Amino acid sequence: MSLPRRVDPISTTLLQKIKECLDSLNEKMEVMIEIQKHEQHTIPDGIPDVLDVMTLLSLPDHLRKTAVTLCKLDHATADEVAGQTKRARAVESGYLNQLVLMGYVKKERRGRKAYFYVEREENQNEMKESWEK
């Protein structure tokens, strides 16, 4: 009877690093696929589109779920979105980055964390002015 093989700590670390690299590669490929799809109907002059309900309706199911969740959370990390959608963090990270590239979502770094958000309230004064007119 053979004894179970012992995996040494160096191999474990190496495997972990390989897994992280593959995850990262997977995210990048998802983004590239989405860019290719999106290039067929690019927004003229690179003007970012608006994430309103009609846009939400036109998104594919997987991206809509991510976008609606982000709208509800306001500012969120991929981890926080994944907590709501019950999908893997890496998957949500890929979808959120696709939405960033499509111009619907903004991304900012705070320390080591990346936060995603829908830009809405920056023109609060503009809204008031238009109302006063």
Added chain:
Amino acid sequence: MGKIVAIHSYKGGTGKTLLSVNLSTLYANRGKSVALLDLDFRAPSLQAILKVQNSEYWINDYLNGVCDIKKALVDLSQTHSKRGRLLAGLANPGTEAIREMTAKDRKWEMKALGRLLSLKASLLGEMGLDYVVLDTSPGLQYSSINAIVSADIVLVVCGMDISDMKGTQRMIEELYELFEKKTGLVMNKVFADILGSKDQRADLANKLLNSSNLPMIEMIPCFCDILKSGGVTIFVNENPEHPFVKTLDRMATTIEKL
């Protein structure tokens, strides 16, 4: 936490406002804290029905970023509720305001969606309300879809008109299911002879639901006295023994369990 309930329909005149007003009052009479918001900016009607003389701020102002939600709410607990708190957010019925709301661009609608989504935190969270009832405009309009996305539960009101039923079926497939909303159907103004027969009731439900597995929350009979009242009577308060109120009471309990 409480619930946000949007009352929507494919066509106009299905009884959304009648149901919204009476359902909100019924919950308030049960001791709940309720806010009823008029999101039908093309045909605002709550001010007339609730007989509110004047409102300093409207829901329009809240969505325009002019005031916070508390300022846009009128407290009707003393005049309209027997036990609980009843607040109302009214849509501005002025012609200029209606014109202005129909001319909003997509960017504004996106911001309006953000403001509606934040009601969960402000009304249900900070103010501790049990229910927020959104009376929406019919069909696929920005304001109604914004309301649907912001709601926890969507009640779809449908009449017996074939075009209404077909339109409702399309909305089930192309709207509520896409947003993964908890949705219930209400058939309103159903003829008494249909309701009297179990088979005919089941046929009607199948005809509307088609292949969808959404729950049929209630089938409300067509009452001539409701039509005659012309929207002036809040039946829950003024005629609590009316069969319509009994039906609504059952419906309110079903919604609580959703």
